[in-house]
Amino acid sequence: MKKEFAVIGLGRFGGSICRELSNEGMPVLAIDKNEDRVNNFKNVASHAVILDSTDEEALKEIGISNFEHVIVAIGENIQASILTTVILKDLGVQRVTVKAQNDYHEKILNKIGADRVVHPERDMGKRLAHNFISSNILDYLELSDDHSIVEVKAGKKMVDKSLIDLDIRAQFGCNVVAIKQGKDINVSPQADALLREDDILIVIGADNDLSRFERYLVIDND
Template structure:
């Protein structure tokens, strides 16, 4: 049987989840307070609904307790995230995964009954490393509204420089979590690792910082 999912919050993170589940032919209800975002996913999700998920009666009317899994992907509104999670527990949602903004947010979510709490910006570095090890390399992965993992090709400007020489973390606020060179994979590369032209750099960080690195170091 197909699993049935609810995704609450249709920003870049939640939207990516909806698209991925739909591509795998899963039943997905997409929910957001923003009508424009809901309209964007009306042809992607099985159902797309404009709703205030902090209202218990609304969740009951949508039959949320009958779905297999609810993902709360609300962006920066921590209060709505917490209230939504609390209401989901009240209506009997069986499995709740919630995106946390910080450690304090996570503690509150766990105390009120979230089954799983995810920190996309923190956790995806580990996941991408595991994916690379299994030769499942990503070109681009949205982690949140402001953070991503991007696959970048090193050009001649970087050739021969070590990670120490480039000091990328200090200068740009981003991290190189892996380097792919031909069939070789360097996960969590050492600071003295020398970059070669044509290397594929797996970079994680804020979109603005990654763009700044691309413009200054790769042009």
């Protein structure tokens, strides 16, 4: 049985989530108080309704509590975002993910019971910054305030060396959890396997340790 999603706020962030979930075949209810935005998603989402999400009775009428996951992607109106989140949790929505505008907004959302708070602009900024530093840093995903996972291309200092030679865990405190070699993904790779030029490593660790790992082994300075 497929999960049912509702997306409240159909701006760039909410609209993107709505389209992607729909493309993956998920049932999605698209909600916004702006009629034009709702009309744009009538042929994208399973259903699209014009609704003020701060109106508790209106949310009850559409059966919002029946949705397993509601994403609150309201733009600049922090007050509406907070009030919507409170109403959703009071109505018993199982999982509520909310877009935060800033750290203060995030603190409030966490206090009122949001299950997950996301900072799409900040998170994308971090990912892009790491890629700007080196084309060998392919992706960067924040797991917590001080731990992340990175996808890196084997730098020149790593080619033709094994994990034993590089001693990444001892030297940097990071763990290589997988290596992509072409279409093959080697999970929990053998420590004596030699790294090739196009290999991609999935590495997890504390942010400070990952930064040292990137500086010394991933970034090619010449």
